[in-house]
Amino acid sequence: MSYIDPHVHMVSRTTDDYERMALAGCVAITEPAFWAGFDRSSPQGFFDYFRCLTETEPRRAAQYGIAHHSWLCINPKEAEDPVFAREVIALIPQFLDRPNVLGIGEIGLNKNSRHELEILEAHLQLAADRNLLVLVHTPHLEDKRKGTRLIMGAIRNQGRLDPGRVLVDHVEEHTVREVLDAGFWAGMTLYPDTKCTPQRAADVFEMHGTDRLWINSAGDWGASDPLAVPKCREEMRRRGHLEEVIRKVSFDNPRTFLSQSGRFRVEVAPTR
Amino acid sequence: MVPSTPSSSATPSLPLSRESVVDRYFLEHRAKVLDVAAFLDRVDRARPASAGGGEDARLRSLRAAVAILVDGQAERARRILELLSDPSTEPIAKAPMKGARGAWEGFGGGASPGGGR
Numbered sequence: 001m002s003y004i005d006p007h008v009h010m011v012s013r014t015t016d017d018y019e020r021m022a023l024a025g026c027v028a029i030t031e032p033a034f035w036a037g038f039d040r041s042s043p044q045g046f047f048d049y050f051r052c053l054t055e056t057e058p059r060r061a062a063q064y065g066i067a068h069h070s071w072l073c074i075n076p077k078e079a080e081d082p083v084f085a086r087e088v089i090a091l092i093p094q095f096l097d098r099p100n101v102l103g104i105g106e107i108g109l110n111k112n113s114r115h116e117l118e119i120l121e122a123h124l125q126l127a128a129d130r131n132l133l134v135l136v137h138t139p140h141l142e143d144k145r146k147g148t149r150l151i152m153g154a155i156r157n158q159g160r161l162d163p164g165r166v167l168v169d170h171v172e173e174h175t176v177r178e179v180l181d182a183g184f185w186a187g188m189t190l191y192p193d194t195k196c197t198p199q200r201a202a203d204v205f206e207m208h209g210t211d212r213l214w215i216n217s218a219g220d221w222g223a224s225d226p227l228a229v230p231k232c233r234e235e236m237r238r239r240g241h242l243e244e245v246i247r248k249v250s251f252d253n254p255r256t257f258l259s260q261s262g263r264f265r266v267e268v269a270p271t272r
Numbered sequence: 273m274v275p276s277t278p279s280s281s282a283t284p285s286l287p288l289s290r291e292s293v294v295d296r297y298f299l300e301h302r303a304k305v306l307d308v309a310a311f312l313d314r315v316d317r318a319r320p321a322s323a324g325g326g327e328d329a330r331l332r333s334l335r336a337a338v339a340i341l342v343d344g345q346a347e348r349a350r351r352i353l354e355l356l357s358d359p360s361t362e363p364i365a366k367a368p369m370k371g372a373r374g375a376w377e378g379f380g381g382g383a384s385p386g387g388g389r
């Protein structure tokens with residue numbers, strides 16, 4: 001069965017991972033801009049990163065029949081210097097017409113600081129001005145619930161963004177309901193220690209339904225698993241969930257949300 | 273235009289019997305409970321870093337989280353995540369670090385919520 005991993009940082013992964021993902025049924029991915037594990041020393045570092053996300057990674061993915069898409073931004077971990085962050089944001093528009101760019105992301109908050117919020121608002125304005133989809137990163141661990149609420153408030157305050165065109169990622173048991181009830185899409189990230197395990201993600205589907213909810217690996221340079229999505233599908237299969245339910249959360253839902261961009265391509269029909 | 277909300281709203285309830293759930297997951301979670309027990313024993317055996325000072329807020333939170341496991345109420349995972357969360361609502365002045373510690377540092381210790389950091 002084909003699947004989509006709608007949040008994975010392939011710039012941090014090897015070509016072997018592309019091959020393993022393709023073997024497991026991955027046909028399309030989306031890669032949000034994120035923190036590289038170190039702070040870039042100049043906006044030019046982001047210029048090169050955006051080239052990588054729009055030129056290099058699509059080529060690498062195509063070798064394995066995987067359609068690659070990206071989201072652009074300066075991530076909240078590097079938003080504590082708003083002057084620097086605004087210089088990076090000014091670089092984004094020249095990349096927005098590239099064919100694999102779906103929107104602005106992953107933007108949001110990290111430590112819930114004022115500067116992070118200011119830069120989040122600048123990104124939201126860019127997305128609203130250009131009518132772009134938004135992929136939201138919510139903070140880690142003890143900061144998540146507060147940050148998720150601040151982010152949803154900022155989006156509401158922006159006034160021109162349709163929640164149906166915003167995906168709030170990294171939800172867990174204590175944030176998923178509020179996000180869905182506010183009309184947003186929600187993503188569960190499958191990580192070994194933090195965020196959700198495949199078992200807990202399956203539990204959340206059983207408690208909160210499958211509408212406007214997807215799963216992703218958020219595979220990156222840290223402890224993460226680029227095969228987490230097929231592992232969650234296997235967990236659901238072992239519990240006896242219907243194939244149509246499994247397909248909905250790992251293929252149909254991401255396709256529906258991402259297709260709103262008008263740029264999302266997935267060529268393989270889901271078959272078992 | 274693709275609709276933003278799929279038509280089906282059915283919640284796929286857990287298809288397994290209670291007995292099957294226990295059969296399938298018991299050993300894994302038995303091991304996890306033992307890991308928690310051994311971790312708390314390890315903390316007890318370790319030398320305190322310095323004299324004075326109360327218990328680390330993460331440990332206070334973990335002990336309170338363990339109590340939720342046996343209180344007989346539903347939605348344990350959600351309630352433990354809430355217990356570990358910063359309860360403040362205002363943005364802080366400046367990010368003190370990039371990472372997170374896993375538990376709100378004011379838990380059970382009378383510290384002000386994150387807004388005061």
Ligand SMILES: [Zn+2]
Nearest residue numbers: 032034106218
């Ligand atoms: Zn990410």
